[in-house]
Amino acid sequence: AxxxxxxxxxxxxxxxxxxxxxxxxxxxxxxxxxxxxxxxxxxxxxxxxxxxxxxxxxxxxxxxxxxxxxxxxxxxxxxxxxxxxxxxxxxxxxxxxxxxxxxxxxxxxxxxxxxxxxxxxxxxxxxxxxxxxxxxxxxxxxxxxxxxxxxxxxxxxxxxxxxxxxxxxxxxxxxxxxxxxEPGPVVTDFEGKLLEQVSTADFPDTDPDTLHYFRDFYLPASRELFRSVGQSPQDVAQTNARYTPLAALKAVDPSGSLYVRTSHRLLFRWTRFLNLGLRCLACGCLRIRIWPR
Ligand code: NAD
The missing domain is CATH 3.40.50.720 (NAD(P)-binding Rossmann-like Domain)
Structure with a gap:
């Protein structure tokens, strides 16, 4: 049956x-x-x-x-x-x-x-x-x-x-x-709903620096992430190999420090290179050891 x-x-x-x-x-x-x-x-x-x-x-x-x-x-x-x-x-x-x-x-x-x-x-x-x-x-x-x-x-x-x-x-x-x-970014209504939520929210009680980091660093980086490594809902049942290198950082360094520092550098220091960085991470050519602790 x-x-x-x-x-x-x-x-x-x-x-x-x-x-x-x-x-x-x-x-x-x-x-x-x-x-x-x-x-x-x-x-x-x-x-x-x-x-x-x-x-x-x-x-x-x-x-x-x-x-x-x-x-x-x-x-x-x-x-x-x-x-x-x-x-x-x-x-x-x-x-x-x-x-x-x-x-x-x-x-x-x-x-x-x-x-x-x-x-x-x-x-x-x-x-x-x-x-x-x-x-x-x-x-x-x-x-x-x-x-x-x-x-x-x-x-x-x-x-x-x-x-x-x-x-x-x-x-x-x-x-x-x-x-x-555990899917990585998937291109569905999910991201659209979030962006809509963000565009109408005024985030009271938030200091200007944090708002600047959110609007000028995080949001563009998030859009780029979905664009470059997002997968379709059709193939979400399979592993998103393109996101695996980011997820692997935590396994490589169980203290969690490597993942936190890499994310921080990708977002706040290397925004101009984010696209390149994500592609390199995706194909594995940028070895994680070039980010020393
Ligand atoms: P989606 O917004 O298209 O789907 C989410 C669904 O949950 C919607 O149909 C929504 O109506 C429904 N829902 C919300 N509240 C509900 C409630 N109280 N009762 C019943 N249904 C309710 O987005 P999606 O990407 O298909 O998300 C599906 C799942 O995948 C979610 O659990 C999400 O956290 C997870 N996920 C999404 C992504 C991504 O990037 N899109 C990545 C990883 C995991």
Missing amino acids: PRTVLISGCSSGIGLELAVQLAHDPRQRYQVVATMRDLGKKGALEAAAGEALGQTLAVAQLDVCSDESVAQCLSCIQGGEVDVLVNNAGVGLVGPLEGLSLAAMQNVFDTNFFGAVRLVRAVLPGMKKRRKGHIVVVSSVMGLQGVVFNEVYAASKFALEGFFESLAVQLLQFNIFITLV
Whole structure:
């Protein structure tokens, strides 16, 4: 029988692509429940799903921040059985910390972290009873390393990593497996939404120097990063080899100092060479040892 796959956040981006790819599996191994918070946005998914719609793909409402919504969604799945859960829904938050509200920060944790926890708690009893299941978590490279002006978003992804790494140990006893996916920059609506957020925010209580670093260093560098090493949601299931050298800095120097200093130099000292620097990092020709500690 096909496996029931429940995916959160399917109105756009990675969730939409994953839902469509699984629903089009030539061997029809999956029955996809593609969920989204606002069913008014289901048009793009339905168009991309094509003839899979109503066959191997069903669309359902699910707000990962609501217990009622999660319960309602699971009650509509035949037998309530989810074989594979994909925690994909997520929101970003960028900007100088002093200028962001605590409510905005809490919303990031409510969605990215507690949203995933809420879904896992709901499907886990069934998976444990059946002694079978797979939980996939769309984390981020920012779950492995911090990125300037993304402190709260990175913290929410670090939280996911710690939570699921801990849970994975127990769940092996139940034959339930966890996969953490850590994409680098992916060209989706995600970046556009963040830039829109930034263009309308005035970041109160932020000193001029910090605002200058954010607007004149970070934002152009971020755009360049997406342009030069961003991958498409279609191939996000595979490793983004182009981002690997940056991620590897932390493994090379477990103290974390090499990564922090390299990021700092790339952004604040070498902005003019950022493009070149990223390309060199991408092809590996710029050896990390030319940045002495
Ligand atoms: P996206 O904005 O296209 O997708 C995020 C989805 O989550 C949207 O459909 C949004 O509506 C949904 N969502 C937000 N709050 C929700 C809620 N309360 N309930 C249900 N759905 C909700 O962006 P994306 O790039 O496809 O992001 C998908 C995941 O990938 C996110 O977890 C994100 O953190 C992660 N990620 C993205 C990138 C990137 O560069 N785009 C990189 C690494 C990881």
